[in-house]
Amino acid sequence: xxxxxxxxxxxxxxxxxxxxxxxxxxxxxxxxxxxxxxxxxxxxxxxxxxxxxxxxxxxxxxxxxxxxxxxxxxxxxxxxxxxxxxxxxxxxxxxxxxxxxxxxxxxxxxxxxxxxxxxxxxxxxxxxxxxxxxxxxxxxxxxxxxxxxxxxxxxxxxxxxxxxxxxxxxxxxxxxxxxxxxxxxxxxxxxxxxxxxxxxxxxxxxxxxxxxxxxxxxx
Amino acid sequence: xxxxxxxxxxxxxxxxxxxxxxxxxxxxxxxxxxxxxxxxxxxxxxxxxxxxxxxxxxxxxxxxxxxxxxxxxxxxxxxxxxxxxxxxxxxxxxxxxxxxxxxxxxxxxxxxxxxxxxxxxxxxxxxxxxxxxxxxxxxxxxxxxxxxxxxxxxxxxxxxxxxxxxxxxxxxxxxxxxxxxxxxxxxxxxxxxxxxxxxxxxxxxxxxxxxxxxxxxxxxxxxxxxxxxxxxxxxxxxxxxxxxxxxxxxxxxxxxxxxxxxxxxxxxxxxxxxxxxxxxxxxxxxxxxxxxxxxxxxxxxxxxxxxxxxxxxxxxxxxxxxxxxxxxxxxxxxxxxxx
Numbered sequence: 001x002x003x004x005x006x007x008x009x010x011x012x013x014x015x016x017x018x019x020x021x022x023x024x025x026x027x028x029x030x031x032x033x034x035x036x037x038x039x040x041x042x043x044x045x046x047x048x049x050x051x052x053x054x055x056x057x058x059x060x061x062x063x064x065x066x067x068x069x070x071x072x073x074x075x076x077x078x079x080x081x082x083x084x085x086x087x088x089x090x091x092x093x094x095x096x097x098x099x100x101x102x103x104x105x106x107x108x109x110x111x112x113x114x115x116x117x118x119x120x121x122x123x124x125x126x127x128x129x130x131x132x133x134x135x136x137x138x139x140x141x142x143x144x145x146x147x148x149x150x151x152x153x154x155x156x157x158x159x160x161x162x163x164x165x166x167x168x169x170x171x172x173x174x175x176x177x178x179x180x181x182x183x184x185x186x187x188x189x190x191x192x193x194x195x196x197x198x199x200x201x202x203x204x205x206x207x208x209x210x211x212x213x214x215x216x217x218x219x
Numbered sequence: 220x221x222x223x224x225x226x227x228x229x230x231x232x233x234x235x236x237x238x239x240x241x242x243x244x245x246x247x248x249x250x251x252x253x254x255x256x257x258x259x260x261x262x263x264x265x266x267x268x269x270x271x272x273x274x275x276x277x278x279x280x281x282x283x284x285x286x287x288x289x290x291x292x293x294x295x296x297x298x299x300x301x302x303x304x305x306x307x308x309x310x311x312x313x314x315x316x317x318x319x320x321x322x323x324x325x326x327x328x329x330x331x332x333x334x335x336x337x338x339x340x341x342x343x344x345x346x347x348x349x350x351x352x353x354x355x356x357x358x359x360x361x362x363x364x365x366x367x368x369x370x371x372x373x374x375x376x377x378x379x380x381x382x383x384x385x386x387x388x389x390x391x392x393x394x395x396x397x398x399x400x401x402x403x404x405x406x407x408x409x410x411x412x413x414x415x416x417x418x419x420x421x422x423x424x425x426x427x428x429x430x431x432x433x434x435x436x437x438x439x440x441x442x443x444x445x446x447x448x449x450x451x452x453x454x455x456x457x458x459x460x461x462x463x464x465x466x467x468x469x470x471x472x473x474x475x476x477x478x479x480x481x482x483x484x485x486x487x488x489x490x491x492x493x494x495x496x497x498x499x500x501x502x503x504x505x506x507x508x509x510x511x512x513x514x515x516x517x518x519x520x521x522x523x524x525x526x527x528x529x530x531x532x533x534x535x536x537x538x539x540x541x542x543x544x545x546x547x548x549x550x551x552x553x554x555x556x557x558x
Contacts, residue, residue, distance in 0.1 A: 004240040010229045024236055031242040032258035039261070051261075060270055125311075128299065161298050161429050163500030175299035180321040193321060194273075195299045195496045195558055219557045 062197045066129055066177035068189060072113040073129060075152060075176070079199040080217075085131055086145040087112040087152045094146060102146050114152050116179070116189055122156040125181035125190065129154055130173040133202050133215060137170045140204045152176075164214040167207070172215025174200060245483070272494040276387060276466050278487030279325065287328045287481055289387055289435065289468060294320035296496045297431035299558065302389060304433050320433060328468060331383040332437040333479060341382075344488075348471060349380040378474035383481060386439040387465040389555075392427040393501040395420040396551050398453030415513040415542050423459025431499065439464045444552070451542070461499065461553040466491045496558040502550055513541050 008023045010016060033049050035041050040052040063078030077084050077097040086094045092109025095101050099111040114129060121127045132153045134143050143149025155173060159165050165172040174196070181190035200217050207213040244252045244259050253260045273295035279288050294301045300319075307324035308315045318324040335341060341352045396417050403412040442462055449455040469488040470481045 004236055004243075008236050009233055012229055014229055016229060016232060020232075024232065024239070026256070027236070027239050030254060030256055030258065031239050033242075033244070034258040034260040036260045036262050038263045126300065158300070161300070163298055163498045178296070178299060180301070180319075191321070193294055193296065193301065195296050197495065198557075 063199055064131075064176040064194070064196045066192050066194060068116075068179075068192050069113070071118075071189065072115045073177075073192070074111065074113055075129070078176075078196070080131055080133065080150055080174075080202050081142065082199075083142070083145055083150055085150045085152050086148075087114060089113050089115055094148070094151070096145070097152070114154060116154055118181075118189055120154050120156045121179070121181055122158070125185070126158075127154060127156055127179040127181075127189075128158070128173075128175045129177045129179070129192075130175050131200070131217070133172050133174070135170050135172075135204055135215075137213075140206070142202065164205070164216050167204075167213035167215060172202075172204070172217075174202070174215070174217035272491075273496050274465050274491060274493045276468070276489050276491065278328070278468050278470070278489065280483040281325065281327075282483065284327070285482070287468075287470065287485075287487070288325040289328055290323065290325055291320050291387075291433070292323075294323070295465070295493065296320075296558065297389060297391060297499050299496070300430060302431040302433040303428075326387070326433070326435055328385055328435060330435065330437040331385050331470070331479060331481070334382055334384050334469075337438070345382050345469070345471065347377075349377040349474060350382040350471070351379055380474055381472040381476055381479060382469060383472075383479050384467050384469045385435055385437050386467050387433060387435055388439050389431050389463045389465060389497070390427075390434055391431040391461050391499045391553065392423045392429070392459055393461060393551070393553050394424055395422070395457040395459045397457065398451060400453070415538075420459070427460070433465065439467075442552070450550075457551050459551075461501075461555070463497070463555045464492045466493070498556050498558040499553050500556070501553040513538055 004027050005023070008020060008027060010020060033041050033051070038053060040054055042050045042052055044050055061076055063076060065076040067074050072089070075087075075097055084096045084098065086096050088094045089109075089112045092107060092112065095107040095109065095112055097112065099107050099109075101107045116127075130153055132151045134149050135141060136143065145151070153173070157173075159168065159173060160175065165174060176196040177192050177194050179190050179192055181188060198219050200219065203216040203218065205214045205216060244261055249263060251262045253262070271293045273293050274291060275293040277290050277292055279290055280286075281288050296302075301321045302319065304318045304320060304322075304324050304326060307318040307322075307326060309318045309322045309324070335350065335352065341350060346352065396419060399416050399418055401414045401416070403414055440462060442458065442460070443455065445455040445457070467490045469490065470485040471488065472478075472481070473484045476484075
């Protein structure tokens with residue numbers, strides 16, 4: 001049955017027959033929400049029922065997956081030109097995103113976290129978590145990650161709104177996620193939204209005809 | 220036996236019946252509803268929870284305003300920032316500003332098209348649910364582009380349903396190029412001379428800003444792609460905007476429903492076109508120095524001076540090639556790609 005039959009709706013002045021009342025009771029029974037495979041049914045006294053999902057959502061652990069933990073962000077490892085970025089935090093010096101050092105040994109400080117600052121938001125309430133690439137402008141080659149050539153940073157500046165990052169003295173930024181501060185919130189980190197999901201290829205394009213040099217971050 | 224009650228009690232009785240009606244679970248995509256005399260049960264239709272990708276969109280009925288709305292449940296981004304949603308505002312402190320997708324605005328869907336009447340290919344999915352194709356539905360294209368509805372002739376036991384659709388799409392402003400041909404000396408003895416130059420404009424970009432916008436329309440507003448000749452002669456109006464369809468939102472009527480005014484009983488289906496954050500790259504970059512126009516000399520007036528033609532021809536060919544290069548290098552359309 002997909003709807004309450006129209007004959008269960010009497011007009012004013014009609015006599016409420018036992019058939020009508022039985023029909024209504026039966027219809028009420030049919031609208032009882034039963035437990036399903038995906039949820040629990042919790043009656044809330046005098047108010048109704050609450051559906052509680054019991055299936056955990058599928059979490060796909062992709063490259064660059066950014067999750068907030070307190071005032072810091074944990075970034076799942078990913079590769080830029082097959083190289084993993086490094087990151088320093090208050091727990092230890094620069095080390096790879098997977099917590100390994102240059103000798104591929106587990107660093108005693110563990111997996112690095114990006115310590116976030118709520119001052120690094122633009123006037124519209126956005127802050128960006130970026131892969132920061134530093135190159136030698138003479139050769140176009142990326143410096144070693146252990147020497148700060150490939151790191152993760154937080155910034156409020158946007159230099160990539162035309163699809164490529166404008167060069168700033170050999171440095172280019174690739175946003176992998178952005179933080180959006182809640183409307184009206186004066187501080188706090190807000191929610192994180194993912195931008196990148198896959199390994200990245202970096203290419204440097206020198207400026208021509210007086211134009212700006214660019215960093216391209218391609219999938 | 221008939222139990223006679225006070226006739227005044229029919230009002231609360233009716234209210235209870237109406238409340239029961241409101242308690243019923245309605246079908247929605249991705250959920251299966253099972254009903255029996257013992258109660259009703261809902262189940263997720265997919266064996267695994269589908270991963271909600273960027274641009275995942277749901278259609279919701281707004282009971283208060285009596286219209287359907289779109290909600291992008293996982294905001295996508297263009298060049299690492301969420302698009303604005305024109306027409307939707309949020310209060311930011313004491314200021315009102317245009318909402319971005321990360322503000323999760325409910326986007327009213329008020330403009331619909333009939334895919335069947337538009338002659339769009341009917342998906343087998345909707346045909347199986349009772350939507351009739353143009354021929355079998357009795358919709359006939361009339362003269363002058365009108366569509367008239369003939370009396371309905373059912374061909375199958377499936378009760379007929381009406382299908383309507385609209386689109387969510389991205390629009391991104393960009394700079395424009397336009398060819399300008401300026402006669403320099405059309406009467407002189409040296410023949411016809413004109414300058415060919417390409418101008419750079421930012422009117423749309425200045426008006427609409429660099430940030431992408433998410434908009435709705437009954438049908439995706441395709442952009443006219445100019446031909447080489449149109450670009451060469453500058454005879455087309457470049458809108459200064461690139462567009463990309465995000466999804467098509469379909470609403471399917473209850474069985475035997477005619478008319479195209481959807482209400483809460485219609486069932487939404489979303490067909491996504493995009494699944495990832497996007498990058499938009501415009502090939503147009505502002506020149507630091509305005510390029511010199513390309514000057515072209517045509518043949519000498521009156522056909523005299525034939526001996527000079529060959530000499531002129533070489534410079535003509537060079538100028539022509541430079542123009543072809545200029546046209547090929549000034550394609551205005553931007554490129555959408557995976558971020």
